[in-house]
Amino acid sequence: MDHAGRRDRLRAVAGGAGLDAVLVTNLLNVRYLTGFTGSNGALLLRADSDDVFGTDGRYTTQAGVQVPDLELLVDRSTVSALATRAAHLGTGRLGYESHDVTVDGLHALERVLGEAAGGGAVPELVSIRRAVETLRAIKDGDEVEALRRACTVADRALAELAAEGALRPGRTELDVGRELDARMLQLGAEAPSFETIVATGANSAVPHHRPDATVLRDGDLLKLDFGATVDGYHSDMTRTLVLGHATDWQQEVYALVAASQAAGRAALAVGAEVAAVDAAARDVIVAAGHGEHFTHGLGHGVGLEIHEAPGISALGAGTLAAGMAVTVEPGVYLPGHGGVRIEDTLIVADGEPELLTLTSKELLVL
Amino acid sequence: MDHAGRRDRLRAVAGGAGLDAVLVTNLLNVRYLTGFTGSNGALLLRADSDDVFGTDGRYTTQAGVQVPDLELLVDRSTVSALATRAAHLGTGRLGYESHDVTVDGLHALERVLGEAAGGGAVPELVSIRRAVETLRAIKDGDEVEALRRACTVADRALAELAAEGALRPGRTELDVGRELDARMLQLGAEAPSFETIVATGANSAVPHHRPDATVLRDGDLLKLDFGATVDGYHSDMTRTLVLGHATDWQQEVYALVAASQAAGRAALAVGAEVAAVDAAARDVIVAAGHGEHFTHGLGHGVGLEIHEAPGISALGAGTLAAGMAVTVEPGVYLPGHGGVRIEDTLIVADGEPELLTLTSKELLVL
Numbered sequence: 001m002d003h004a005g006r007r008d009r010l011r012a013v014a015g016g017a018g019l020d021a022v023l024v025t026n027l028l029n030v031r032y033l034t035g036f037t038g039s040n041g042a043l044l045l046r047a048d049s050d051d052v053f054g055t056d057g058r059y060t061t062q063a064g065v066q067v068p069d070l071e072l073l074v075d076r077s078t079v080s081a082l083a084t085r086a087a088h089l090g091t092g093r094l095g096y097e098s099h100d101v102t103v104d105g106l107h108a109l110e111r112v113l114g115e116a117a118g119g120g121a122v123p124e125l126v127s128i129r130r131a132v133e134t135l136r137a138i139k140d141g142d143e144v145e146a147l148r149r150a151c152t153v154a155d156r157a158l159a160e161l162a163a164e165g166a167l168r169p170g171r172t173e174l175d176v177g178r179e180l181d182a183r184m185l186q187l188g189a190e191a192p193s194f195e196t197i198v199a200t201g202a203n204s205a206v207p208h209h210r211p212d213a214t215v216l217r218d219g220d221l222l223k224l225d226f227g228a229t230v231d232g233y234h235s236d237m238t239r240t241l242v243l244g245h246a247t248d249w250q251q252e253v254y255a256l257v258a259a260s261q262a263a264g265r266a267a268l269a270v271g272a273e274v275a276a277v278d279a280a281a282r283d284v285i286v287a288a289g290h291g292e293h294f295t296h297g298l299g300h301g302v303g304l305e306i307h308e309a310p311g312i313s314a315l316g317a318g319t320l321a322a323g324m325a326v327t328v329e330p331g332v333y334l335p336g337h338g339g340v341r342i343e344d345t346l347i348v349a350d351g352e353p354e355l356l357t358l359t360s361k362e363l364l365v366l
Numbered sequence: 367m368d369h370a371g372r373r374d375r376l377r378a379v380a381g382g383a384g385l386d387a388v389l390v391t392n393l394l395n396v397r398y399l400t401g402f403t404g405s406n407g408a409l410l411l412r413a414d415s416d417d418v419f420g421t422d423g424r425y426t427t428q429a430g431v432q433v434p435d436l437e438l439l440v441d442r443s444t445v446s447a448l449a450t451r452a453a454h455l456g457t458g459r460l461g462y463e464s465h466d467v468t469v470d471g472l473h474a475l476e477r478v479l480g481e482a483a484g485g486g487a488v489p490e491l492v493s494i495r496r497a498v499e500t501l502r503a504i505k506d507g508d509e510v511e512a513l514r515r516a517c518t519v520a521d522r523a524l525a526e527l528a529a530e531g532a533l534r535p536g537r538t539e540l541d542v543g544r545e546l547d548a549r550m551l552q553l554g555a556e557a558p559s560f561e562t563i564v565a566t567g568a569n570s571a572v573p574h575h576r577p578d579a580t581v582l583r584d585g586d587l588l589k590l591d592f593g594a595t596v597d598g599y600h601s602d603m604t605r606t607l608v609l610g611h612a613t614d615w616q617q618e619v620y621a622l623v624a625a626s627q628a629a630g631r632a633a634l635a636v637g638a639e640v641a642a643v644d645a646a647a648r649d650v651i652v653a654a655g656h657g658e659h660f661t662h663g664l665g666h667g668v669g670l671e672i673h674e675a676p677g678i679s680a681l682g683a684g685t686l687a688a689g690m691a692v693t694v695e696p697g698v699y700l701p702g703h704g705g706v707r708i709e710d711t712l713i714v715a716d717g718e719p720e721l722l723t724l725t726s727k728e729l730l731v732l
Contacts, residue, residue: 037576057661058574103464103472103493127469182548191557208424210403295423 001142003035004069006135007045013131014047014095021046021086022095022128025079025105028304029097029132031232034067043070044082052085054078079105080112083123087116091123098127130309137301137309138323143233144347144354147303147325150189150235151345151356153228157183158239158359167366169218169243173198173211176224184228193227193234194306204240205339207296207331218244221338222366227306227345234306236327237357238343241364253290253332253340254363260284261342261361264298264328268346268353274316281330282314290332293339299327302345324348325356367508369401370435372501373411379497380413380461387412387452388461388494391445391471394670395463395498397598400433409436410448418451420444445471446478449489453482457489464493496675503667503675504689509599510713510720513669513691516555516601517711517722519594523549524605524725533732535584535609539564539577542590550594559593559600560672570606571705573662573697584610587704588732593672593711600672602693603723604709607730619656619698619706620729626650627708627727630664630694634712634719640682647696648680656698659705665693668711690714691722 010033014022024030024043033043038059044052053070055063056078063072075081086094096109106125113123139147157180161167166179177198184192199209200216204223216222220243227235240257242250264281278298285294297313302325310318312326320326329343342361347354376399380388390396390409399409404425410418419436421429422444429438441447452460462475472491479489505513523546527533532545543564550558565575566582570589582588586609593601606623608616630647644664651660663679668691676684678692686692695709708727713720 038574061572062574062576098469101469103467103469106469178551178554182551185544185548185551188544190561195556206427208404208428210428 001035002140003033005140007033007051009135010045010132011047013135014045014128017095017126017128019047019093019095019126019128020091021089023079023082023086023109024097024132026097026100026132029100029136032132032136032304034070036063036066037232038062040078042079042082044086046089052082054082080108083109083112084116087113087123092121093126094123095128095131096125097132099130133309136303138321139303139325139347140323143303144323144325146231146233147235147345147347148356150193150228150230150233151237151358153184153187153189153230154226154235154237155357155359156187157228158224162364162366167216167222167241167243169216171216173200173203173214173216176216176222177211180224180226184226187228189228189230190232191229193229193236197223197225197238199223199339200243202336202338205333205335205337207333207339207341216243219247221250221340223339223341225341225343232304234302234304235357236302236306236329236343236345237359238329238341239359239361239364240340240342241366243366246363246365250338250340251363253334256285256288256290257330257332257340257342258361258363260294260330261328261344264330265344265346265353265355268320268326268328268348270320270322270348270350272320274310274312274318274320275314277312277320278314278316281328285330285332293332293334294330295333296331299329299343301326320348322349367401368506369399371506373399373417375501376411376498377413379501380411380494383461383492383494385413385459385461385492385494386457387455389445389448389452389475390463390498392463392466392498395466395502398498398502398670400436402429402432403598404428406444408445408448410452412455418448420448446474449475449478450482453479453489458487459492460489461492461494461497463498465496499675502669504687505669505691505713506689509669510689510691512597512599513601513711513713514722516559516594516596516599517603517724519550519553519555519596520592520601520603521723521725522553523594524590528730528732533582533588533607533609535582537582538579539566539569539582540579542582542588543577546590546592550592553594555594555596556598557595559595559602563589563591563604565589565705566609568702568704571699571701571703573699573705573707582609585613587616587706589705589707591707591709598670600668600670601723602668602672602709602711603725604695604707605725605727605730606706606708607732609732612729612731616704616706617729619700622651622654622656623696623698623706623708624727624729626660626696627694627710630696631710631712631719631721634686634692634694634714636686636688636714636716638686640676640678640684640686641680643678643686644680644682647694651696651698659698659700660696661699662697665695665709667692686714688715
């Protein structure tokens with residue numbers, strides 16, 4: 001992955017904001033900018049000089065392998081040590097992540113900077129807001145490739161379980177969820193992307209139902225919302241199946257959600273307002289009289305986090321750009337009866353978006 | 367779990383600090399105090415009245431099931447809505463978690479409190495520090511039971527893989543790690559406790575080696591550091607095995623670490639200084655001339671987090687109390703050759719500590 005190129009893009013942002021250096025503390029942002037995957041690391045990015053990567057002694061070896069191109073600073077108090085370095089380098093304006101640093105963390109930074117400055121000028125702390133998250137919203141080729149692999153693992157896990165008859169009446173939601181998770185690990189996932197949702201029968205009407213001991217029954221809907229993490233990148237897919245045979249209302253709701261989802265995918269275009277994309281899918285459901293049963297936003301960005309920029313909802317602001325990875329996931333939930341959600345992960349592109357989750361969206365009767 | 371009792375203990379702490387209410391935002395602390403397991407929730411705990419639990423619309427149903435005893439406030443801006451409620455209730459001094467709330471979060475809280483107060487008195491925000499984490503360090507019976515089950519899953523997963531011959535020359539670290547993870551899920555874990563460490567040969571000398579494509583070879587050490595999460599509670603265990611046959615140096619290092627680990631366990635007593643517990647184990651290794659090869663602290667608390675209070679290290683402060691769940695995990699790492707770590711999870715008690723990780727600590731030759 002092109003970590004140096006990413007750092008240079010952040011350097012340009014920092015330069016534009018008149019910052020001499022930026023202290024990046026959000027661990028996913030650090031990973032994005034350096035490749036480091038340990039549980040403690042931070043980056044001092046300098047406007048016109050070499051950057052310094054900090055971690056503690058547990059990760060000396062790992063940092064040498066993953067971040068070979070940066071100066072390494074090893075210290076138990078990693079962030080404080082990097083701040084001290086920044087002060088000693090004569091940093092005037094020091095950017096920091098005010099959405100990540102806690103109140104206690106800020107006080108510690110101020111104390112350390114004051115001490116390191118001696119009697120001299122103390123660096124001024126300036127929030128860079130979500131500058132790195134904004135960069136992260138546009139995926140580069142390596143990131144798309146990781147997302148593609150993550151989606152493939154999820155596709156395969158579901159296909160294998162379906163082929164083996166694991167999704168059959170008599171089993172519990174928990175059985176199915178654990179098997180999906182285990183299968184994704186066997187297929188190369190580092191972890192599930194989030195707590196896998198398995199919801200059958202009336203539970204499928206709960207958008208974020210946690211799998212429990214509910215038994216799968218003939219004629220029930222079965223909603224599966226799950227994903228795999230590969231190289232840190234998350235896939236996200238929902239499919240709703242039906243066990244044994246589909247009733248008329250199940251088929252009608254399914255067809256409605258599928259039409260909405262297709263409209264949402266068709267609206268994914270470079271320059272599209274996110275609220276308009278939401279509306280394209282939502283209008284289909286509203287027109288059918290089910291607007292009140294679609295209770296959440298249409299989708300979200302996905303990458304090193306399962307939920308990241310951009311949000312795609314009625315209240316969202318901003319437009320789509322080429323290289324954004326997003327989900328499209330409308331649902332119709334009929335309390336007490338059941339619900340259907342269909343979700344894909346896609347890459348926004350000039351022309352057609354690229355579909356990464358390739359499992360069929362025909363109503364599967366198992 | 368006795369969430370009401372836990373809230374009453376925090377209420378006593380808040381009362382002692384002269385607070386009218388506390389806004390708990392750390393999600394694990396919220397879980398500890400309410401039982402809520404979703405990804406967004408907060409608690410307004412009131413000094414002498416009923417508490418309010420807040421979440422967003424995704425979790426209305428789940429909150430009704432998991433937190434039936436508290437008033438439920440559903441709002442997309444959960445924390446802001448609870449702060450507004452606190453202001454409307456005439457809260458004078460409002461405790462908050464300054465180690466959890468970000469700088470941006472504090473500014474949002476201040477803005478919301480000012481708006482909600484109208485022209486009246488604005489509630490004063492006062493840090494409660496790690497008050498909830500301090501309570502969490504002492505486990506109650508339900509928590510110990512969850513930890514016991516988490517440890518049992520890890521014990522069984524390792525026993526099954528060893529019995530099936532999965533830990534044999536020719537396989538890779540990644541193979542073994544993924545099988546351990548998958549087996550723990552099949553045995554009822556929600557997730558691995560952390561990124562499973564599988565380190566063979568010279569890699570075993572790296573304390574936190576990430577499993578890679580290194581192939582297990584006859585005569586190599588194989589260090590496995592892993593755990594299962596059950597009902598949110600984490601187990602943590604390390605065992606070091608040897609493949610095929612043990613050389614003299616491997617046996618010597620193993621015996622040394624085992625003696626150190628036994629000394630550490632023996633030092634776990636109510637009232638013991640954590641630094642003295644570390645020293646009890648470390649002295650054994652230092653006396654054998656390997657002090658420089660034991661490069662980390664002896665152990666840490668474990669519970670809803672894999673690392674929590676108390677830390678057990680040479681620089682640690684404080685004493686052990688009955689009901690603390692801790693690890694004891696000395697290691698000797700010989701760079702370029704290999705390393706041995708032996709780790710258990712135990713409960714500090716009057717008299718003998720209770721050992722939760724029951725896998726044998728004899729040097730296993732597979």
